[in-house]
Structure formats: C-alpha cells, structure tokens
Amino acid sequence: MANITIFNYSIHFPTSIFYPSILLCFFCFLLYLFKVIQLQGSNKKPKLPPLPPGPKPWPLVGNLPEMLINKPxxxxxxxxxxxxxxxxxxICLGNVHVIVVTCPEIGRLFLRDHDVDFAxxxxxxxxxxxxxxxxxxILQPFEDSWKDMRKIIRCHVLSQVKHKWFAGKRMEEADNLVRYVYTQCGGSDKTGLVNxxxxxxxxxxxxxxxMTxxxxxxxxxxxxxxxxxAxxxxxxxLFTILTYLFPFCVSDYVPWLRRFDLDGVEKITGExxxxxxxYHNPIIEERIQQWKNGTKEEENDLLDVFINLKDDMGNPLLSEVKIKAQIIELMLATVDNPSNAFEWTLAEMLNQPEILGKAIEELDRVVGKDRLVQESDIPNLNYIKACARETFRLHPIAPFIVPHVSTSDKIVAGYFIPKGSRVLLSRIALGQNPKAWEEPTKYNPExxxxxxxxxxxxxxxxxxxxxxxxxxxxxxxxxxxxSMTIMLFARLLQGFSWSLPSNQSKIDLINADxxxxxxxxxxxxxxxRLPENLYPIN
Structure with a gap:
C-alpha cells in the first residue's frame, strides 16, 4: 500500500494503482510543457515557406529510385x-535538394538578385x-582560392589584351578550316561530302x-x-568527359558509395x-623544364603564361598540378558550344533554304567575295549572330547549366531553399519557355x-x-x-555552297541522349563558291 497524508488525513492507495498513475501524470506534464515551449518558439520564429513542389521522396534515399529507373x-x-x-x-536525391528552374524570371532571382548566395x-x-x-x-566551390583562379583567368588568359595577342593563331585555324573543307570538295569546281x-x-x-x-x-x-x-x-x-560531367550518378548524392562506382562513371571519366x-602532360612537363633551364625565354602561348605567373615573392603562382588541371578545363570549355551550334544551324538551314540564303546574302553584302571574312567583320554580321543565338536557344549543348549551390538558407520566389541545395537552370526549358518566346519550337533567327x-x-x-x-x-x-562561334559560321557559309546529299530530302532533327x-x-x-585564289592550299 502507498500512504499520502493531506491536511493530516492519510489516504491509502494500492501500490498497483499508485505508481502507474504518477507516471501517467508526469508524462502528461512533460507533454504539456513541450507544447508550451513549442508554442512559444513558434511565436518567436515565423513559419518558413514550403520547399518548391516535387515528387514525394522515399525515406533516406529520396527520389534516387526514380532517377535510376528513368534514364536519361x-x-x-x-x-x-x-x-x-x-x-x-x-527533387530530393539522397539528402540533397535539387532545385530545377525552367522560368527566366525565377532564374534571374537565383543568378542575379541572390547571386552571392548561389555562387x-x-x-x-x-x-x-x-x-x-x-x-x-569553373568547378571549384566558392572560396578565396576560386576568386584567385578567377582573377588569373580574367587578367592573364581571357583578357582583351590576350585576345588580341592570339588573333593570329585563331586566323591560322580559320584558314586551315577552309583548307580542310576545300580539300574534301576536291577542288574549286567540284562537290564533296563533308562530315x-x-x-x-x-x-x-x-x-x-x-592558343595553349x-x-x-x-x-x-x-x-x-x-x-x-591523335x-x-x-x-x-574531351567530349566523353563533358558527357559525364555532373551525370546524376548515385555517388554524388550518397558519397560513401563512390568506392563501388555503381554507375561506372568514375571508370569512364578516369580513362x-x-x-x-x-597528350598534355609531356608537353607541359617539358615546357616547365625549358623555362627552368633557360632554353626558353619568350612566351608564345597560354602554357608559357601559366608557367611564368609569379606571386609577390617571385615564386611560381601555379603548381604543375594546377596548370595541368586548368588546361583541361579550358579545353572542355571551348570545344563544345561553337561546334554543336554550327552543326545544328547548318542542319536547320538545309531544311529551310531561305534562312541559308539570307545568311549568304549578308556575307556577300558585308564582306564580299574577293576576300575571306575576318574577325573585324563580326560586329556587322547581325543575321549570322541571330542564327547562332537561335541555335543556342533551341539546340543547347547540355540540358542544364553547371550546378549552383546555396551557401545559406534562402527564400526565393516564395519557396524555402535550404543551404546546400543544388540549383539547376534548364537550358532546354528556358529557351523554349512559351512565356518568353512565340512559337518556341520553331527555328526563326529573325x-x-x-x-x-x-x-x-x-x-x-x-x-x-x-x-x-x-x-x-x-x-x-x-x-x-x-569569335570562335561566328568565325566558324562565317567561314564555312561564305566559302562553300551547302546542299543535302542526293539520297536525302530533309535532315532528321533528332537529339542524341x-x-x-x-x-x-x-x-x-x-x-x-569563292575565287580559287582565296582558298589556302598550304
């Protein structure tokens, strides 16, 4: 029996009833206390907006099962x-929030209004x-070391001074392009198949x-x-690496699985x-040694520029590892967009000969047929540039831009975006958004x-x-x-008449995956289509 004395009166409870009752009361008191604290906290902190809408995630793995089932x-x-x-x-992949944007207005909120928070x-x-x-x-998180590398690229690699310095090398390759296609034709009065x-x-x-x-x-x-x-x-x-850059592989969202390389991406990319x-490393290593032993004294390319960058103490600013990595990144950043754009543009022009005719008319009017187009002509080639813009809009090289990551919790477009979220702007959907473009699926440079x-x-x-x-x-x-994009367009459109192979009536405009x-x-x-003397032979 349990005895409780209240105002000198003793009350007797059976033990079997007393202790469970006390525990129940104690539990109810704790629950009440928790609710009071929760209510007070809710009064101090405003309720956060919801996450953007999306598929309901599974526990722990999020929407990874759907990602694996639905390819691409x-x-x-x-x-x-x-x-x-x-x-x-x-879309929750593992414990990572992937925020996908297909609207230009919302995209500007992320990359303009809240740029610093998603850099x-x-x-x-x-x-x-x-x-x-x-x-x-390009690939480095937003840190002081990134700012240093960004400054190097802007000031020493892609500055206006360096652009002018490399003009001769770019013209050599524009001439070589014309020479190569001319050779495929077999001569001035002949027609040839060109890949x-x-x-x-x-x-x-x-x-x-x-340049490098x-x-x-x-x-x-x-x-x-x-x-x-070679x-x-x-x-x-290079194109294989680009294919597997941010490829939605499992290990990017469940890092401890990287050791198993379940998608095979690490093996393919590594190879x-x-x-x-x-091809790169022997040239880089030999050149570094040439500058060390004094057998090279004049800068001729970007590799020389990288090697000769010095800090305030006169020491090399970039290690050999950084030089090698940065050169690969430069290669990746330059080979894809211009080449993809011209292939799609010519395909569209062959299906719509009137567009091809307008491009040729502009080149003949602005440049003429007695000289090859030069970079100095680019400001006046508005129709050619309009064709390039339209191709970037309708036929982008990749589905999304390189992901941005939020460095803090933010509210954007009325939605809560947690710290660490990966923001993907869709190249495909931005360019074909019906709110921004009339007849968004039609190729119309004008x-x-x-x-x-x-x-x-x-x-x-x-x-x-x-x-x-x-x-x-x-x-x-x-x-x-x-410069690369427009010279590629202009040299090939000015120098050659293009037509479909005899066994084709139309180009099938289907994407690869x-x-x-x-x-x-x-x-x-x-x-x-130009005088024979204009085609570089050697």
Missing part, C-alpha cells in the same frame, strides 16, 4: 515538371577528378590547342589540314582524362534582330536562353566564345 535523367526531370505544370521544382559549386566525383581536387576555375561535325569539332580543338600549346597536331601533320588519329582521340576524350593527359538595326550579341543576360551564363559564375570567355548533339553526325555536300 534530364528527360525524366523535364517530363515531371511538365506533368506538375511547374516552373520550379525540388558555389557541388562536391562531386567527376568535378573532383577533372579539377584535381577543385584547383580550377560537318568532324570539321566543326576539330576547328574548335585546333583553336584551343594552338602553339601547335595544331599532337601527332603527324596531315596534308589536308584535317585531324589525325587529334581525333583527344577531341573524343578519358588519362587519354587527354597522355526573332533576334533588333528593330533599330543595332548590333546583335550572343549574350542573353535575361536568361531567356543560355549562351554564356551570368553572375559571379558567369563565363569569362565571352569574347573568345563569340547525352550532350544533345544531333543523333547522327551531319554529312552535307559542299562546293567552293
């Missing part, structure tokens, strides 16, 4: 947002491999190789100016990097021409499509990218 992932994401009829969504990059397997532990510019993808990709590869290493060939030079085995292997490896390094006739540029700061990204992580190579290239490489008939 970018297509699943876009279909999901279309079904939800939303322009911003949150970092994710830690991921391929980014780590490519950048040698995040020692480069447009090969010509465009290797022009881009040649330009950045010439002062050479076009790693292996034996070809008489027709085309790529050799150059083909090099460019193919591609080894191929690139097979939509980019200005009523007052003022100059057309390739940049799009309002994010109605992505050519060069904006904000702190925006592309620093706008001038170089514009990976980098959104044409599913089949474009092969077209080319015939020289």
């Amino acid at each position: 992932t970018y297509r699943w994401i876009h279909n999901l947002m279309h079904e939800m009829n939303k322009e911003i969504a949150c 970092s990059r994710p830690i991921c397997m391929t980014g780590d491999l490519i950048s040698k532990g995040y020692s480069t510019t 447009v993808r090969t010509a465009a990709q290797h022009y881009c590869g040649n330009v950045i190789r010439k 290493f002062n050479k076009r060939y790693f292996g034996k030079e070809r008489e027709d100016g085309g790529p050799g085995v 150059e083909e292997e090099h460019v193919n490896a 591609a990097i080894e191929i690139v390094e097979k 939509r980019h021409l200005k009523d007052d006739g003022s100059e057309v540029v390739l940049t799009e700061p309002d994010l109605r499509f992505i050519s060069f990204s904006t904000g702190r992580r925006g592309c620093p190579g706008i001038t170089l990218g514009t 990976d980098l959104l290239l044409l599913a089949k490489p474009l092969v077209a008939m080319a015939k020289p």
Whole structure:
C-alpha cells in the first residue's frame, strides 16, 4: 500500500494503482510543457515557406529510385515538371535538394538578385577528378582560392589584351578550316561530302590547342589540314568527359558509395582524362623544364603564361598540378558550344533554304567575295549572330547549366531553399519557355534582330536562353566564345555552297541522349563558291 497524508488525513492507495498513475501524470506534464515551449518558439520564429513542389521522396534515399529507373535523367526531370505544370521544382536525391528552374524570371532571382548566395559549386566525383581536387576555375566551390583562379583567368588568359595577342593563331585555324573543307570538295569546281561535325569539332580543338600549346597536331601533320588519329582521340576524350560531367550518378548524392562506382562513371571519366593527359602532360612537363633551364625565354602561348605567373615573392603562382588541371578545363570549355551550334544551324538551314540564303546574302553584302571574312567583320554580321543565338536557344549543348549551390538558407520566389541545395537552370526549358518566346519550337533567327538595326550579341543576360551564363559564375570567355562561334559560321557559309546529299530530302532533327548533339553526325555536300585564289592550299 502507498500512504499520502493531506491536511493530516492519510489516504491509502494500492501500490498497483499508485505508481502507474504518477507516471501517467508526469508524462502528461512533460507533454504539456513541450507544447508550451513549442508554442512559444513558434511565436518567436515565423513559419518558413514550403520547399518548391516535387515528387514525394522515399525515406533516406529520396527520389534516387526514380532517377535510376528513368534514364536519361534530364528527360525524366523535364517530363515531371511538365506533368506538375511547374516552373520550379525540388527533387530530393539522397539528402540533397535539387532545385530545377525552367522560368527566366525565377532564374534571374537565383543568378542575379541572390547571386552571392548561389555562387558555389557541388562536391562531386567527376568535378573532383577533372579539377584535381577543385584547383580550377569553373568547378571549384566558392572560396578565396576560386576568386584567385578567377582573377588569373580574367587578367592573364581571357583578357582583351590576350585576345588580341592570339588573333593570329585563331586566323591560322580559320584558314586551315577552309583548307580542310576545300580539300574534301576536291577542288574549286567540284562537290564533296563533308562530315560537318568532324570539321566543326576539330576547328574548335585546333583553336584551343594552338592558343595553349602553339601547335595544331599532337601527332603527324596531315596534308589536308584535317585531324589525325591523335587529334581525333583527344577531341573524343574531351567530349566523353563533358558527357559525364555532373551525370546524376548515385555517388554524388550518397558519397560513401563512390568506392563501388555503381554507375561506372568514375571508370569512364578516369580513362578519358588519362587519354587527354597522355597528350598534355609531356608537353607541359617539358615546357616547365625549358623555362627552368633557360632554353626558353619568350612566351608564345597560354602554357608559357601559366608557367611564368609569379606571386609577390617571385615564386611560381601555379603548381604543375594546377596548370595541368586548368588546361583541361579550358579545353572542355571551348570545344563544345561553337561546334554543336554550327552543326545544328547548318542542319536547320538545309531544311529551310531561305534562312541559308539570307545568311549568304549578308556575307556577300558585308564582306564580299574577293576576300575571306575576318574577325573585324563580326560586329556587322547581325543575321549570322541571330542564327547562332537561335541555335543556342533551341539546340543547347547540355540540358542544364553547371550546378549552383546555396551557401545559406534562402527564400526565393516564395519557396524555402535550404543551404546546400543544388540549383539547376534548364537550358532546354528556358529557351523554349512559351512565356518568353512565340512559337518556341520553331527555328526563326529573325526573332533576334533588333528593330533599330543595332548590333546583335550572343549574350542573353535575361536568361531567356543560355549562351554564356551570368553572375559571379558567369563565363569569362565571352569574347573568345563569340569569335570562335561566328568565325566558324562565317567561314564555312561564305566559302562553300551547302546542299543535302542526293539520297536525302530533309535532315532528321533528332537529339542524341547525352550532350544533345544531333543523333547522327551531319554529312552535307559542299562546293567552293569563292575565287580559287582565296582558298589556302598550304
């Protein structure tokens, strides 16, 4: 029995009833206390807005099962947002919130209004491999070391002074491009089949190789100016790396699984990097030694510039590892967009000959037929630039921009975006958003021409499509990218008449699944249209 005395009266409770009753009362008191504290806390802290809408996640793994089942992932994401009829969504992959944006207005909130809060990059397997532990510019998280590398690239690599310095090397490759296609034709009065993808990709590869290493060939030079085995292997490896850059692999969201390489991405990417390094590293190592022993005294290319950068104490500013990694990143940043844009543009022009005719008319009017187009002509080639803009809008090289990562909790467009979220702006959906564009799936360059006739540029700061990204992580190579793109377009359109092969009536405009290239490489008939003396032979 349990005895309790109240006001000198003793009350007797059976033990079997007393102790459970006390525990129940104590539990109720704790529950009441918890509710009071919770209520007080809610009065102090305003209720947070919801996350953006999205599929309901599974415990622990989030939406990883759906990601693995639905390949390619970018297509699943876009279909999901279309079904939800939303322009911003949150997809939980593991414990990572992936925020996908398809609306230019919301995109500007992330990359303009809240730019500083979303200027970092994710830690991921391929980014780590490519950048040698995040020692480069594009893939490095938002830290002081990134700011230092960004300053180096802006001031010493992609400055206006360096752009002018490399003008001669770019012109050499523009001439070589014309020579290569002319050789494929077999002469001034002949027509030949040209693999447009090969010509465009290797022009881009040649330009950045010439700027970086002062050479076009790693292996034996070809008489027709085309790529050799080494150059083909090099460019193919670069495109393989680009294919697997931020590839939605499991280990990027469940890091401890990286050791198992469940997707095979680490193996594929590692092998591609080894191929690139097979050609790069011997040149870099030999050049460093040449500067050390004094056998080289004059800067001729970007590699020399990197090697000779010094800190305040006169010591090398970049280690050998950083130089190697940064050169790979520069190669990756220059080979894809211009080459993809021209292949798609020519395919669209062959299906719509009136557009091709307008481009040729502009070139003949602005440049004429007695000289080859030069970079100085670019400001006056508004229709050519409008064609490039339209291709960037309708046929981007990749589904999303490089991910941005939030460095703090933020509220954007009325939604709560947790710290560490990965923000993906959709190149595909921004460019085809019906709120921004009339007839968004139609290829129409004239939509980019200005009523007052003022100059057309390739940049799009309002994010109605992505050519060069904006904000702190925006592309620093706008001038170089514009020059490469427009010279590729202008030289091949000015120098040759293009037509469909005899067995085709139309180009099938179907995407590949990976980098959104044409599913089949474009092969077209080319015939020289300028005086024979204008075609470089040697």
